[in-house]
Amino acid sequence: MHTFQPYPADMLELNPFTKIGKEWMLITAGNKEKANTMTASWGGLGVIWGKNVAYVFVRDSRYTKEFMDANDTFSLTFFEGQHPALKYLGTVSGRDEDKIAGARFNVNYSDNTPFIDEGNLVFVCKKLSATRMTADQFIDPKLADAFYKDGDMHTMYVGEITQILAR
Numbered sequence: 713m714h715t716f717q718p719y720p721a722d723m724l725e726l727n728p729f730t731k732i733g734k735e736w737m738l739i740t741a742g743n744k745e746k747a748n749t750m751t752a753s754w755g756g757l758g759v760i761w762g763k764n765v766a767y768v769f770v771r772d773s774r775y776t777k778e779f780m781d782a783n784d785t786f787s788l789t790f791f792e793g794q795h796p797a798l799k800y801l802g803t804v805s806g807r808d809e810d811k812i813a814g815a816r817f818n819v820n821y822s823d824n825t826p827f828i829d830e831g832n833l834v835f836v837c838k839k840l841s842a843t844r845m846t847a848d849q850f851i852d853p854k855l856a857d858a859f860y861k862d863g864d865m866h867t868m869y870v871g872e873i874t875q876i877l878a879r
């Protein structure tokens with residue numbers, strides 16, 4: 713396993729639009745017995761309820777959602793490069809194969825929160841809220857048509873960033 717150091721949030725220099733939207737991240741949740749991960753390119757970082765938070769959007773159909781719901785914490789792992797592996801982890805489901813091993817990645821832990829050891833920046837998050845979107849909430853009706861015709865809605869998870877780890 714690699715060695716990670718705590719990194720102060722105030723020192724973070726990161727463009728969320730490129731880091732999340734273009735380079736992507738892995739959302740990982742679970743426990744020491746079983747964890748799952750999936751690629752995400754939607755989400756953000758910010759401040760609410762007096763806390764530094766990350767928010768991510770996970771569709772009903774994702775196996776990772778079961779782990780998000782069953783555990784109090786989750787992590788976000790960021791990488792330099794690794795697009796082919798992230799594409800794979802964002803295409804196959806952990807329901808169907810051991811995709812973490814398939815990507816030649818390993819699960820590391822911060823206390824009991826799993827993250828992906830091959831990343832170079834990790835946000836450990838404590839779940840604060842989970843809000844499932846519904847079609848009636850969209851002010852722009854085109855969104856419901858474009859993204860949710862099949863009813864596979866996103867749940868927005870807001871997590872307090874309790875630790876930032878850098879390799």
Ligand SMILES: Cc1cc2nc3c(=O)[nH]c(=O)nc-3n(C[C@H](O)[C@H](O)[C@H](O)COP(=O)(O)O)c2cc1C
Pocket residue numbers: 736748749750751752753754755769770771773774775776777798799801802803804805806807
């Ligand atoms: C670049 C990329 C970005 C993605 N972003 C998201 C996302 O933000 N939310 C989401 O629910 N699924 C997203 N996905 C799809 C999931 O990663 C994909 O369905 C994955 O296979 C789910 O795995 P699981 O069933 O093991 O959880 C993305 C996929 C890719 C390739």
